[in-house]
Amino acid sequence: MPNHIYIATSLDGFIATTDGGIDWLNDIPNPDGSDYGYTNFMQKMDALVMGRKTFQVVLGFGEWPYDKPVFVLSNSLTSIPDNLKDKVKIVSGDLKSVISDLNKQGYQNLYIDGGKVIQSFLCEDLIDEMTITRIPILLGSGIPLFGELKQRLKFTNKNTQAFGNGLVMSSYVRDRG
């Protein structure tokens, strides 16, 4: 199960408002302090693959949040901030080659993140497992998680967990059978 998605969406399938806002995510009370399986998920990952936009959003957080190596898919990005040069690499080219190269370097379990990158991976049927957490809100508009595909993709529901604050997390494995 090499390529993974782990992401939250509104009930109407948006990962952010149209201007990239995620205030509605932080708006959900979390009295139990749950990390919704994030630490456990990240421990299984060997590296992250994200798009330039997501990278720039993460840079805006100030503190770099990842222990694992990050590969930024970009044709336009030319340099990485000095303090991140040992943690972040720029990669480009077609997705299958990028994945193949990373796999050869020993990075098997990849956390694929960012709206456009996720859509590109799904369009090429390159996602093997997705964990989607539904936030109990309808936004009405925003940046959608899913996009157009070349073909229908079937999945198997591996696990579903409903949290007390209304979040519903489901893990799906791609069913290519």
Next chain:
Amino acid sequence: MPNHIYIATSLDGFIATTDGGIDWLNDIPNPDGSDYGYTNFMQKMDALVMGRKTFQVVLGFGEWPYDKPVFVLSNSLTSIPDNLKDKVKIVSGDLKSVISDLNKQGYQNLYIDGGKVIQSFLCEDLIDEMTITRIPILLGSGIPLFGELKQRLKFTNKNTQAFGNGLVMSSYVRDRG
């Protein structure tokens, strides 16, 4: 909790393919013969409210499937087939007046069905409870369940059930607090 939605969608939020097809729904094995709580849900409903398109799809089934009265929201429909005249009525006007009239006639729990009608009700914040069943497939395109809203709508997750065949059913109650 007067106005209810009870509907299935793909993981990417479509209730039918672009041409209205629902073959992908029937494609899911159902070895337990579960009705996913439909009988129980319908027993609580006093009547159905649907759009003209959905009505015409249901007419195409041949056998009329509903015990409860059906109200078809339409400005263009002028007549109902003779054999359904005691079961189906045409209603029109603004949604709040339509609901108010039905409530006054004793129809309190309304099952709101059909893509456009559901979107119109949500846009006016007139849905109180939704049961959404996620089918483990990505379609890539189709007729979306949700549409644009005038404002964000928060919900509370009342119940979530994962079925052995991968369907995940969640019931949400509108949180106007």
